[in-house]
Structure formats: structure tokens, C-alpha cells
Amino acid sequence: MDARLLLVTQSGSVDALYSLIQQHPCILQNADVLPIMHTPLHEASSMGKIDMAMELMVLKPSFAKKLNSDGFSPLHLAIETCQAELALELVKFDPSLVRIHGRGGVTPFHLVAKNGDVDLLTEFLLLCPDSIRDVNVNGETALHITVINDRYEELKVLRGWLQLMRNIHASSTENHVLNKRDRQGNTALHLAAYKNNHQACS
Structure with missing residues (x-):
């Protein structure tokens, strides 16, 4: 993932995300090229950045169904890091996320x-x-x-x-x-x- 996108995601600032997108319009698309990768939504989910995670769900819903190199989706990571509120918001947005098979099925x-x-x-x-x-x-x-x-x-x-x-x-x-x-x-x-x-x- 692009280092600038990683920093913006970790900050949790949705305004900073849109500023970055204005400067680099393809930055989210570039983060969605590989079939298996740690996306900005993985990062936001594991850190409990609810506003950022939900904005990324709107902008790039495909991130939610990607597995990272450890075999986890963003929802898996939210659960593993005890981010129950964020996990619930992701599932309210797309209930099918509950059924994504990760590592070991x-x-x-x-x-x-x-x-x-x-x-x-x-x-x-x-x-x-x-x-x-x-x-x-x-x-x-x-x-x-x-x-x-x-x-x-x-x-x-x-x-x-x-x-x-x-x-x-x-x-x-x-x-x-x-x-x-x-x-x-x-x-x-x-x-x-x-x-x-x-x-x-x-």
C-alpha cells in the first residue's frame, strides 16, 4: 500500500483522505490491483477507525471482500482486534461480509x-x-x-x-x-x- 495512503488511513481523517484523493485520483484504485493485499480498509478496521472504514466502504466496497496475505478480511481483523462496534457497522453496510471465508475457511x-x-x-x-x-x-x-x-x-x-x-x-x-x-x-x-x-x- 502507498505510504501516503497508509498514513492517512492510520490518522483516521476522512478530510485528509479526500485531500489525498484530490492530489492522486487513482490512489484507491492502485490499492485494489492485487487479488490478495492489505488494503486501507484492513488498516482502518484493525485500528478501530470507524469513520475512515465506513468512508472506504463507500468509496471502494471491493476492499471489504479482499483477504490480506495472512488470509483475513477487514471484518476478520476488526473482530480479532476487538473492534466490535466497527465490525457491526461493516456488517450493517454489507451483511454478506459475515460469510467471507478466510484462512482455514x-x-x-x-x-x-x-x-x-x-x-x-x-x-x-x-x-x-x-x-x-x-x-x-x-x-x-x-x-x-x-x-x-x-x-x-x-x-x-x-x-x-x-x-x-x-x-x-x-x-x-x-x-x-x-x-x-x-x-x-x-x-x-x-x-x-x-x-x-x-x-x-x-
């Missing part, structure tokens, strides 16, 4: 399930309900991930959501999520039983 939804944030997990479900169906490269859903990482509050949210969806969509959700097996053939309930984890099983 991990989605931002999976990261929230792993790291633990009941409020953000709930918001993601409300904004992008199908994200509960996504699996990583090991065939694990968010249910598997919550059990593996002992995230019981998040597990309760997911189970409550599945119960609601079961009532609405009957067997479809159950077959796609609750009975989803990972590469070793385990459902989330199998994992809980193997761990002798009664809290996750009940």
Missing part, C-alpha cells in the same frame, strides 16, 4: 463464536441468518467451534437460534447445521460427549 461468524461475544454473534445472526450454515475447511460449523472452545453463552444463542429456525424451516436447518459432521464425522453433540461436557449437551 474461517468466517467472521466463526471468529465471533470462537472468541466469544454474545451480542455481536446475535447481531450477525439477525443480519445474516444463513451464516450459521457455513463450515470451515475441517467441516466445522459455529456450533462445533463453540463446543471446542467452551463458549457456552454463545452455544446457547446458537441453539436458541436453531430452535427458532427449526420451528420456521423444520428439518432443513437441523440437517444442515445441527447434524452437520466435520471431517472426522463428528457433530457438535459428538464433540461435547467426547469432552464429557454436560453443559454443552443439555
